């Protein structure tokens with residue numbers, strides 16, 4: 001709750017709205033206690049007194065009634081009616097929406113067609129019809145305003161509920177034997193309450209206006225009772241001769257509605273977790289680059305050479321150092337494996353190369369990535385766009401997130417083929433079919449017209465791989481591409497990638513958690529921890545004699561088939577938070593070989609450039625391992 005108020009207070013306009021609304025509500029609550037004149041007592045001798053007259057701070061109206069007093073009582077009434085109408089509309093609308101969305105089918109159809117009928121009328125006409133049927137009066141105006149707003153809430157909440165009703169946690173609740181009422185109360189309602197609050201906060205002002213509108217037309221509060229709308233209505237005839245009688249309630253309506261709307265926007269932003277992290281702000285086409293240090297020279301002239309790459313996420317006042325000075329290089333026909341625990345910075349390193357880290361919040365703060373001698377970091381968008389997919393292609397981890405649900409896989413493959421090579425559609429289709437065959441999709445001629453949801457997870461992943469191959473790239477950056485595949489398909493895909501790099505000199509950067517895949521495919525491997533490479537070198541050397549305690553413990557976690565029973569040694573503790581990295585070795589807290597010297601200063605990556613390089617001052621040796 002305190003987090004919510006902190007976020008709300010950060011939005012200056014919302015804070016201003018909150019303060020103004022707080023004052024208005026406070027004044028409305030204190031009105032009966034204030035020494036004000038009776039708002040309904042007429043005194044025609046004092047008609048139309050101007051503001052700042054003696055005994056009438058805001059002047060008097062056409063019947064000589066004190067405008068300040070009428071304003072205070074009128075505001076109190078308008079606020080009460082507006083809030084009450086909002087609560088009634090939200091409660092009934094949400095209940096209708098939840099029932100329609102949860103039960104679906106005929107229940108949904110009957111309820112929502114009724115709601116549609118209500119929505120078919122212009123809302124003010126409907127409100128007028130309801131008040132005309134019930135008779136003028138403030139209570140009837142309240143009922144009318146609530147009734148015309150019920151469909152708005154019902155439709156919104158029904159949409160959210162339909163999505164939630166088919167989620168796995170609702171299925172799990174059903175399986176555990178919960179009744180529908182309990183599922184609605186404990187599983188559905190908590191998920192829709194923020195939406196109800198957001199919808200309410202943005203519509204209260206609107207309902208106050210609608211109530212004022214009905215009173216203005218003489219259908220709401222009845223004389224002598226004052227609300228803001230009726231005050232405006234009564235002042236209509238004196239608009240030119242005595243404008244203060246209209247300005248006083250008009251300004252109050254403006255203040256209230258502005259304050260509520262600003263506050264409502266702030267509440268919406270503070271309650272929506274996606275808005276909080278800036279996820280809905282439009283990311284820039286390439287990652288923002290803010291390099292203060294001079295750009296490093298390439299350490300060698302490989303196909304792709306990454307030098308001292310640093311990428312951060314700047315979220316509000318926190319800085320997450322996701323990648324903290326990474327050096328990597330890959331040659332044509334070579335496969336480089338990147339391995340490390342979840343959150344170690346593997347994906348962010350890979351995405352930084354082509355400027356694909358979303359900005360905001362991502363910023364590349366240092367280093368360079370040379371592709372055939374040209375630095376890609378900070379390269380113009382057009383340059384990166386022409387390289388993306390054509391020379392450097394990515395295979396992403398989550399095939400469902402990368403394929404568009406509304407296009408067939410064929411359309412998407414054809415689009416990928418034609419993005420960089422203008423080809424007739426028929427020719428691109430033939431190429432797409434051959435790509436699907438090359439990733440071993442059975443029945444490719446028919447499957448090309450399938451939608452992503454009609455394919456299994458493994459097939460979708462293979463479509464993602466086919467798409468990466470569409471333009472014969474020089475480098476493929478594969479981020480855990482085989483995680484969703486069964487072992488036989490995984491073996492096929494790995495051998496396909498292996499063939500491609502042999503035949504075509506394709507370079508592969510393969511991000512994985514699986515040492516088995518590294519052993520099978522990679523020539524060299526880099527082990528990452530807390531955003532840095534802690535060990536790197538030829539795969540055989542590292543797998544046979546890991547030098548960093550982290551690498552050795554990571555390997556000890558891997559079960560081995562056919563090696564008999566052995567205890568799997570999990571690494572104790574958790575990786576450090578990248579917004580609060582310790583001095584010295586980031587693995588020190590979890591390391592069985594830690595010494596005080598490990599925590600004093602930064603530890604460089606040392607060792608021969610063509611051999612095993614390690615970021616440790618007490619690396620593992622055969623003898624130390626034996627004694628451990």
Ligand SMILES: Nc1ncnc2c1ncn2[C@@H]1O[C@H](COP(=O)(O)OP(=O)(O)OP(=O)(O)O)[C@@H](O)[C@H]1O
Nearest residue numbers: 313320322341342343344345346347348349361578
């Ligand atoms: N938008 C973001 N805001 C703040 N921190 C982020 C953001 N995206 C990633 N991070 C942080 O950056 C670090 C590196 O994340 P990254 O996705 O590269 O890890 P990874 O090693 O690829 O993990 P996995 O194996 O689970 O994919 C993590 O600590 C993560 O929490």
